[in-house]
Amino acid sequence: MIRSQSLSLQIPSQEWKAPSANPVLSPATPVLPSTFLPVQVPYDVPEFQRVSISGDYCAGVTVDDYEQAAKSLVKALLIREKYSRLAYHRFPRTTSQYLCSMQDEKWKVEDEVYPDFHSPPEENEDPYNLDDAPDNLDYVIKIKGGIPFVYDNKEMMELNEPRSLPYPDLETYTLDLSHVLALIADGPTKTYCHRRLNFLESKFSLHEMLNEMSEFKELKSNPHRDFYNVRKVDTHIHAAACMNQKHLLRFIKHTYQTEPDRIVAEKKGKKMTLKQVFESLHMDPYDLTVDSLDVHAGRQTFHRFDKFNSKYNPVGASELRDLYLKTENYIGGEYFARMVKEVARELEESKYQYTEPRLSIYGRSPDEWLNLAKWFIKHKVYSPNMRWIIQVPRIYDIFRSKNILPSFGKMLENIFVPLFEATINPKDHKELHLFLKYVTGFDSVDDESKHSGHMFSDKSLNPDLWTSEKNPPYSYYLYYMYVNIMLLNNLRRPMSGQVTQGVMTLNSEIMTVRADFGIRLSKSPVLQYLYYLAQIPIAMSPLSNNSLFLEYSKNPLREFLHKGLHVSLSTDDPMQFHYTKEALMEEYAIAAQVWKLSTCDLCEIARNSVLQSGLSDKEKQKFLGVNYCKEGPEGNDIRKTNVAQIRMAFRYETLCNELSFLSDAMRTEEISTLSK
């Protein structure tokens, strides 16, 4: 009977104290012992029917297994919190409060770390103003063995005395990684997580049955705001595919009609007009159709990631991809910029839709960043409705085999040295400094089902010595990207008297930040439960998955949403996967139709997408409410989000309930050994 106490609804108040042991009372069950008193709910929320369970809550798991699982999960959460904190990434406040309490520490709002993205310029400000770069710090940067070191000056570098920054410790990292990997495979933990996840799903079903009408009632009486005018961010979309196939086709035809005689390419030293390019391909743009363009994912692409990539070549011709979908070409990426801007204008008109398109940095040469920044400024690509993510394809092996790169270390240098220099000495790198204000994150892209033979450990060769033609494994890529971004953010975060230059996030697995797609999650209950507890953002693209991997109705989005994972909807690739002009709305509409999602579900997903995005604090306050950093109903402004407070309370109380279970298990033993 003692176990029943952990059914307690322990809701952290603003002044966080140790969780109370007063369990919530289900009004319909008045025969419980007198210790079951209703908890004082510290927030206003309309009446709704709460689901609570009494009796032994770890039924099906032995007490030993339960305690072992809880201990390991808490350790994993502490690891996640540590790495989030170091890199200025967001970690949920509620989970953090519970972790503090378990360690008998006092949680303080001042200690909280969150990503501090750059605020976009005001309407009367020039988004391309190169003159507001802060003063140079004149530090010196050197990447050694893949790890960046920052020195006050050249002398200190020669003395090998770097500035005091949280340099990483590869041994600790690999130890932490091995803990997480062992946890994922641990039988009892799997069972425990599996049961908790099933419970979460069933609990939501009950909640939905009981409160659906009350939630909708809240929304109906919420003035002015509905699903159409809540903000939505397309959290995963490739810039080179952000226009749909019809848009691309129309643009190609338009350029051909208006400027056939413009010189647009150079082949073997010979300049070619647009007309000549099409002649050389034996093509008349008038005849071109979306079928002959052949950039849309057909049924042939299912399970064929290789074909998927070749779909980026219009009419199968890499010439057209180079001309229309690249930032670097004879016309300085003008066509591509024009199309991206057309997409941006549509978003600005729609007013409520934002997007985070991805541009590629390959690490082939140190000039890539500057070229990208120049493209951005020259063609005035800025839009208030867009923030930029940099995707780094994991194709070192290809560059190495073509002898473009001598080592993996050189690739890292090409990717990160320009960023450090623009951050340290912005006055010397005004263009890149400016562009980076609008860059909010990194993504590492490739087919994740590909396996590498190598197992990453502290014995692995360091990047400078990684000169073989073999591609390093995913975890290796991620570690070195994480380390560089972590240090970079420590330099970019607001320093005394300075405004933030805008931090960047890294999208990837449990150790770092955001997961995209999340398909692999459905196979690992432990990882999935950790994603739940740490509320790790997951950007899902069921239409894209539908074409590539997984039938639409089998996509786990609905299941994840029900369990309370932090999911958002994204298009990934409107050129290949969408039919209408409003790709993101198409994505939401299909999800709503196929899974019969309620308006509240849709608005919850939209709210998640804003939280997950790289929009600035100011924008998030405007779109979600001034208290958006708080969790639960307090952090929600229904007038802006159209998410029912009942839903918010359910999510919040459910998360607290799950965390209390871990907390109860930990009380019996000291966990000081687990803390950093």
Added chain:
Amino acid sequence: MIRSQSLSLQIPSQEWKAPSANPVLSPATPVLPSTFLPVQVPYDVPEFQRVSISGDYCAGVTVDDYEQAAKSLVKALLIREKYSRLAYHRFPRTTSQYLCSMQDEKWKVEDEVYPDFHSPPEENEDPYNLDDAPDNLDYVIKIKGGIPFVYDNKEMMELNEPRSLPYPDLETYTLDLSHVLALIADGPTKTYCHRRLNFLESKFSLHEMLNEMSEFKELKSNPHRDFYNVRKVDTHIHAAACMNQKHLLRFIKHTYQTEPDRIVAEKKGKKMTLKQVFESLHMDPYDLTVDSLDVHAGRQTFHRFDKFNSKYNPVGASELRDLYLKTENYIGGEYFARMVKEVARELEESKYQYTEPRLSIYGRSPDEWLNLAKWFIKHKVYSPNMRWIIQVPRIYDIFRSKNILPSFGKMLENIFVPLFEATINPKDHKELHLFLKYVTGFDSVDDESKHSGHMFSDKSLNPDLWTSEKNPPYSYYLYYMYVNIMLLNNLRRPMSGQVTQGVMTLNSEIMTVRADFGIRLSKSPVLQYLYYLAQIPIAMSPLSNNSLFLEYSKNPLREFLHKGLHVSLSTDDPMQFHYTKEALMEEYAIAAQVWKLSTCDLCEIARNSVLQSGLSDKEKQKFLGVNYCKEGPEGNDIRKTNVAQIRMAFRYETLCNELSFLSDAMRTEEISTLSK
């Protein structure tokens, strides 16, 4: 072995002769007896892999059952053909050719009957020109017992000598009806049809596997035409719901902002401004949202047809429905007309989308038609991208119980007498004559799952005597609507020296014309197979069904399409079921995504929708090709439809194959008894 001969690919040539008995040879199976010689295919089609089966084709059914089933099916087809012909409705040429051959008659193209819809005005013509009405015929019309009689003049009426027209014979009709009903329930026929339908589905799967790439190759090399610029008709959509919820909301807000002080309603003799209307509802339009509007189908509408209908009241207020969604109100239906015209402008801009919105005629009073015509002309609602369907709700019982109508006969009079008068004496009814040019059909609407206690037969009371408060059954409604439309079309069809006034179709079950939704079809193999053989148009709305009856992925659309039924996609009700501005594209996109339809599938559906629609012969020639009346590849112009010729050949040869089976069974006996 003798049965194998009916595998013959009997393709009717232009000069139709008795089907040849030369079966087609699959090139990959050269060991067949020498009688298997390749047939001369009379049309050009790219090489593709044909599926043919040798051996006994009625395996699983005894020869007796097969012959009995074939006989009954042929009889049902002859019935269908007879009623189509009488009412100037379309019957497929191929099926007709086979039926002729079975009766040893010679099929002649001149004998073919097809609906002769009115051609829309040219661009320089005035669509509202009231002065081109043809001369009055000065006939006299009288509906007696639900049957219209046309007399040369009053004297002939008094002599009771009507003009020679194909007046119906209730006894024959009920006999035919009972044949069809018995057939649907007949065990051996069910088995036979079930097996044929399964065969059709598997055959398509094979075809798809073998020829998918060849079909797509045809489309890729088809210049200028793709899925986006083939014509599509929304074949089933309610005018009062043709704008989506966001559009309606925006329109309401706009009127409130621009004309709050306009008098828009009269309540108990008191005139009310728009502002007062909203005040009386305690509503500020600024606060209005799609949630509070509450016109979208939620999860609560599933299996609740009653709720579905109440969704037409914005904010649950019938005042707003009357003001914004009706043609008859204080402002003469101006708001409704303006919204419909906004939808029309979007269609015209999109250029390739057409729609057939439904307006209601209730039969409460004889003025309804004139009011509708006046509304149409006053607000200039004509659009080249719209044709109008009249829906007649089957709610006699409601009107009778409120004593608005004395009998069912009076309701029929209210609905049809104005039509006959405008047709016979157009100069006296210029407004209605003009409006009718753009009306292309009727639909009878209600919840078809409702059952009536009465069984229609020639013993049923005639409409003038049907004075009880009970609603007549569906078949009773349909018979009298059919009879009236049949006679009407006989008057409206081009007579010597006269241009057609445009015929009208009736959407309903097997005996008459078009089936909408088709959900009930999936439960009746016999009906389904007859729909296949007679290529009866089926307009399906999976998104609407998804909200009302049937989960999306379980909708039979994909299965029907594969089997070769004549399906089109329609939105039914964008206000309730769609999210984006492009409702029809949303419908196509979701079908494409959920069922992974190919471009060829989508274009086949689009082509079907044009064929099914009330667009004129001239438009169909322009959108489908000049030979669209021919069937098979000959009738298809890929440059206009983007449907692969391989697909057309497959469909055509498959239909011929199915019809040959029936034909073979009939050869053994005389069928002269079956013919009319």
